[in-house]
Amino acid sequence: MEGRATASTPAALPYYVAFSQLLGLTLVAMTGAWLGLYRGGIAWESDLQFNVHPLCMAIGLIFLQGDALLVYRVFRNEAKRTTKVLHGLLHVFALIIALVGLVAVFDYHRKKGYADLYSLHSWCGILVFVLYFVQWLVGFSFFLFPGASFSLRSRYRASHVFFGATIFLLSVGTALLGLKEALLFKLGRAKYSLFEPEGVLANVLGLLLACFGGVVLYILTRPDWKRPSQAEEQALSMDFKTLTEGDSPSSQ
């Protein structure tokens, strides 16, 4: 039998995590390259303000959100509280960066006199942002705020994980819709169907977004890669089980 630290880090996990980071960094870099090469770069004043939106969303709501979900798989042998704080902090950074991206596009629309919130991308985007903010608030109150009981936390955990993964996947879907919208507004069917370099690059970026979503989901859902309970958590969990036997969801 191997030692505890080695035994609790599955052999293939680091490779999958490294692959997810490679995909995530490549998609952020490729978003930057797309905006730099074909959209004139980024600035807050001028027409380039729109470009702040896709870059912030790629960094915040895709890369950082995905990484925040992976924290419990990567830092599996750290104290639970440290991992929890890191998970919450990464989500805060993601939320702030996404907020900058949101302000950029509303401000740009206002300056240009464009309508707001008419497209499927914008509807999904607002939905993602509201759900993400609510999930963060509820997560904070249950898991970081000292008031919530062990029993409450335990009941809410499964919903938190499901909604977290769902909001992340909806973010990826919304990003795909936004990318498609930005392409079609500029190229139209005529140019897009000629395999213009910008169209091909954006299609590859779209596939990268989908792959990043898939790999994060795989790491997150593989049962034998879940974070093992630490000794003190196991003890608490046993106490809890003894106290609430017959009241657990599985006994329904």
Added chain:
Amino acid sequence: MEGRATASTPAALPYYVAFSQLLGLTLVAMTGAWLGLYRGGIAWESDLQFNVHPLCMAIGLIFLQGDALLVYRVFRNEAKRTTKVLHGLLHVFALIIALVGLVAVFDYHRKKGYADLYSLHSWCGILVFVLYFVQWLVGFSFFLFPGASFSLRSRYRASHVFFGATIFLLSVGTALLGLKEALLFKLGRAKYSLFEPEGVLANVLGLLLACFGGVVLYILTRPDWKRPSQAEEQALSMDFKTLTEGDSPSSQ
């Protein structure tokens, strides 16, 4: 303690399944309404051939594929083999209907002289179709073809479930991209941003697609809603466990 059949059907599951069916049927009906009201209806010959594509995909790769995934949750007390055959059959129907939808769009493009496979929607669509076909073939060889051993089936099961859910989610994402593409090709930014009725209807359809995906995923992943092993499967599983102890994935 209640009787076995009642105890093994969780109280809330039928309501969630009914809700998923309501969403699924509404999204198919709304796709039909969209094509009928704003796209002139459906026919194989003439310009209306394109419209066969979204309708077939909504029925096959969204509704039927989603329902095929739910079969093990709905028919939880039937013999495993019956449920398995139904799961495989629903996927075959979905695949055939999707193939008709695929032929329709390629045939339409050929007649109109349009380029093929230039858009992100088409790239994702081909990926979904190939993955779906391969998943079906591999699933059939492992689970329905009599040759595969219990041990092989057991090892492949988790991957089959993960890839099944992922392909379904990618299908939903691809449908959203296709909907957006069909809208922007016709309306452009100018009309879309005026909240034209077709745009609003298509946005609602998009949200329905995303919700159907979310509800199916919820039913599929809720741990206490998983299909309970039947008595004979449990016996086999125990034999298998005794035979292969130390070789199971969780002992890595």
